[in-house]
Amino acid sequence: MSTTARRAAPRARRVSGARRGAAPSPLRLQDIRWDRVARLSLLVALLLVLLSYTGPVTNYWQAWHLNHETRTDVQTLREDNARLRERAHDLQNPRRVELEARRLGMARPGERVYVVRGLPQGR
Secondary structure, X not given: OOHHHHHHHHHHHHHHHOOOOOXXXXXXXXXXXXXXXXXXXXXXXXXXXXXXXXXXXXXXXXXXXXXXXXXXXXXXXXXXXXXXXHHHHHOOOHHHHHHHHHHOOOOOOOOOOOOOOOOOOOO
16 A cells, blocks of 8 residues: 555544534644645735735826817917917017908998809809
8 A cells, every 4th residue: 555545544443433414523733734724815915915906006097188188289279379360460560460350251341242143153
């Protein structure tokens, strides 16, 4: 008989010697698998640490997303600002103001306005 078979034999006798339906024997400190208890407690500790990081990670992701949206908004506003500054500069010229007013259908005081309809479309 090998050494592992001899070691297993007493354990098998103990299990087979137990009566069916009998109350389980009280748990003894020698029967506790301390290596499994340690592994389980380390796993629980790791899960708690990971759980504690979910809040900050969520906050970081939200801040990153808000930063990206804000940068896009700022870029759009800068482009609008540049376009409006150029238009304001153009409207400093009195001739340009007159052209814009005529485009809007305005006339100078004393001018007679004529509306011609039915002209062919320009090229």
